[in-house]
Amino acid sequence: MNSNYTKEMEVQNVASYNKEALATRQPKHKVSPLFINRWSTRAFEPYEITEEEINTILEAASYAPSANNFQPWRFFVATTEAQKALFEQFIMPRNAVWSQKASAYILLAGDTSLPEGKTNNNHAFDSGAAWASIAFQAKMMGLSTRAMGGYDREKAKQLLAMPENFVPHVVIAIGKPGTIDLLDESFHKVNGPTPRKSLDELIISYRVE
């Protein structure tokens, strides 16, 4: 633990807007570069991720807010070749084309169980906050994340012997972002920082009597 974190957190791409991101994203307000520069590449360069890096990222996620502080997020991590191969049995083959070059996978599941046999209905929303935390902490460390919904949830539950009360949300591919030539050509056109709807479309006006 280090109480003077500045140098370590000021890694590439979070101190100022990145030209690559600005090509498709023109923020109208002074949004932190963390949000503008983060995007989900499919191009990864060879990189052996450390257990310390994984733990740092997941500990960041553990501090996400959740309803009643129930913290429903659970993580299944694949870093070894054997673990990654297991995950690639349930990841859609079209995704595995690029994801196999990532350094690790994290399957993020929501634990729906609560004390007294109750069910946590906020597990998806809260897990989404944990996912964003993973993406931001990784970005600050110069790593990139991409969440996949394209995988066989039933097969994942079975192969990972997931408890019945867990709902698998996404499989996150994490690694060192690489240049486009490292990515299968069939993905070149879709890979890049995606644009967003304007606030006019997102902020809904309503009438006050």
Added chain:
Amino acid sequence: MNSNYTKEMEVQNVASYNKEALATRQPKHKVSPLFINRWSTRAFEPYEITEEEINTILEAASYAPSANNFQPWRFFVATTEAQKALFEQFIMPRNAVWSQKASAYILLAGDTSLPEGKTNNNHAFDSGAAWASIAFQAKMMGLSTRAMGGYDREKAKQLLAMPENFVPHVVIAIGKPGTIDLLDESFHKVNGPTPRKSLDELIISYRVE
């Protein structure tokens, strides 16, 4: 838009761990202070939030990742007294005791509609990522956020004339964090940075054949 953002983003509490947070949160890894220092206070001091601040926070959220980049998050914002009073018709009275002192409310809803009459089943998870982005951007600006599940969803849908295909998730109270004396005494014991489960409880081990 400013490409040299450093000074503006380095406001209180994100450059190094905050003593108040360290009292209940002892990160084992070099997690960014952004995650450790962010917590959801109920104590707000009087502060007139600007439209620019709201827009900056919501624009940050707009850059959250989402399945197929569908961006299902929608925002209903209350900043005027009349708008806040409308929201307080559906916020649970016990929450309104503290939330009425916040500067603004944002109701975050998920739009479940997709082209061709399909339904977006990822709206809750993706909206959770937008919520985390709101919380982090606000924190960087010296503002605090607290999401409430304790409100009448049906009444909110009715009073805000929400489209049928919207699912209301949380009402976020946002404002300038204040000292504990500004908060009703009945909340003093529960207000503060909450602890978290250890990674041992969150990372699930599994067997690889």
